[in-house]
Amino acid sequence: MKTHNIVIVEDHNLLSQAIAGLVNSFENFVVRYTCKNGKELLTKLKTQENIPDVILMDVNMPILNGIETTEILKHEYPNIKVLALSVEENEATIIKMLKAGAKGYLLKDVEKNILETALNETITQGYYHTKDVSNILINSLTEDNSSSVKLKDREIEFIKYTCSEMTYKEIAEKMFLSPKTIDGYRDNLFQKLKVKNRIGLVLYAIKNGIYKV
Amino acid sequence: MKTHNIVIVEDHNLLSQAIAGLVNSFENFVVRYTCKNGKELLTKLKTQENIPDVILMDVNMPILNGIETTEILKHEYPNIKVLALSVEENEATIIKMLKAGAKGYLLKDVEKNILETALNETITQGYYHTKDVSNILINSLTEDNSSSVKLKDREIEFIKYTCSEMTYKEIAEKMFLSPKTIDGYRDNLFQKLKVKNRIGLVLYAIKNGIYKV
DNA sequence: TTAAAAAAGGGGAAAAACCCCCTTAAGAAT
DNA sequence: ATTCTTAAGGGGGTTTTTCCCCTTTTTTAA
Secondary structure, three states, X not given: OOOEEEEEEOOOHHHHHHHHHHHXXXXXXXXXXXXXXXXXXXXXXXXXXXXXXXXXXXXXXXXXXXXXXXXXXXXXXXXXXXXXEEOOOOHHHHHHHHHOOOOEEEEOOOOHHHHHHHHHHHHHOOOOOOHHHXXXXXXHHHHOOHHHOOOOHHHHXXXXXXXOOOOHHHHHHHOOOOHHHHHHHHHHHHHHHXXXXXXXHXXXXXXXXXXXX | OOOEEEEEEXXXXXXHHHHHHHHHHOOOEEEEEEEOOHHHHHHHHOOHHXXXXXXEEEOOOOOOOHHHHHHHHHHHOOOOEEEEEEOOOOHHHHHHHHHOOOOEEEEOOOOHHHHHHHHHHHHHOOOOOOHHHHHHHHXXXXXXXXXXXXXXXXXXXXXXXXXXXXXHHHHHHHOOOOHHHHHHHHHXXXXXXXXXXXXXXXXXXXXXXXXXX
């Protein structure tokens, strides 16, 4: 059986090296190189020999995160299979990652033999999905379709300001809008996101990665 | 040179196994076993043969976290050296961990040879501190001494409720206090934590791990 | 091109949050 | 025994937030 080339994209050095060690211990798989973020990866991929079969991709990274990077890969290198690897159990994130084109989503507490299975299945079947992730997805579908809430750029900007000690009047100034318009934004979002007050908005923003702590 | 026994306490399976692989690849170190949280560790330690030289301890874990566990070890097993291993760069957390008795604090993006050095130094010198962590600590000292803010149990309870969509009146009911007393709690905390409003309180709580998202 | 939808702005009132300054009771400090 | 501190409770007032319902202008889609 042919040996498959793997690339690891992960910003934490130790993890990156530790996972590399693990993958190298598997039969038929070898880690060609590791990258610390999406930007580094894209630069590397410009050289033909650097194109791997599978990329193990972290989701939360600085500079160019896993979702954005996977999105780009889908168009530029459709043959590379991306397996997401993250601690993030948030439905919204998982959905975004899969929409971006990931062939699977592994939580970082999987057993190492599952990782090996996932790699093998991804090569042979083209995808691999764990029970865990399937359950989370199904849950999010049955619960409500809140994942389909679309926020406009201006709303996202507003929400970010909301996660600060500014009053709405101050936010209005920052956004060059009248306080009354801001009132409208807020009331709209309360309804759309099913929250009761500004605290709810802040919590929503943090849970959904709009505002990073 | 004698081979030293290492134990890894880390809730994420894959990481745990990957780091174990790494440590086993070092000369003079062998991983005896791994645990998923502090509780599991304490149970294991009851057997004499299970007592290691160094414990590599994650900070954020369910059930019994790294800080609490290290605190307990300090009293029960003062000879075991604890090295903290975390992604958490937050000063407050680092300080808490070191206060609890950790002999060093490694960020998860260290190079693997640093991990080896850290293990060696911890055995021979009794401690190991990276530049990174020292810098963070010194920064936090020079910036302000906000890390010395002490919160009472009741205040922490209050702050947690603050991170919800409840009104202060509702919080008062939950805590069996009059709304006016709650007013006092709030005003006090605003001053103590140097924040301007409830949003500031929520942000503080999240940044300092009082409220987990 | 015309109808519909979205964005921006607004009035007015009620509720919640915020601010400052005060009292009482209970413990700790000395 | 007396001062100090802390927790709990409170008065009264200002500002901000929240809510509901409305108009005008700009964009978008059929």
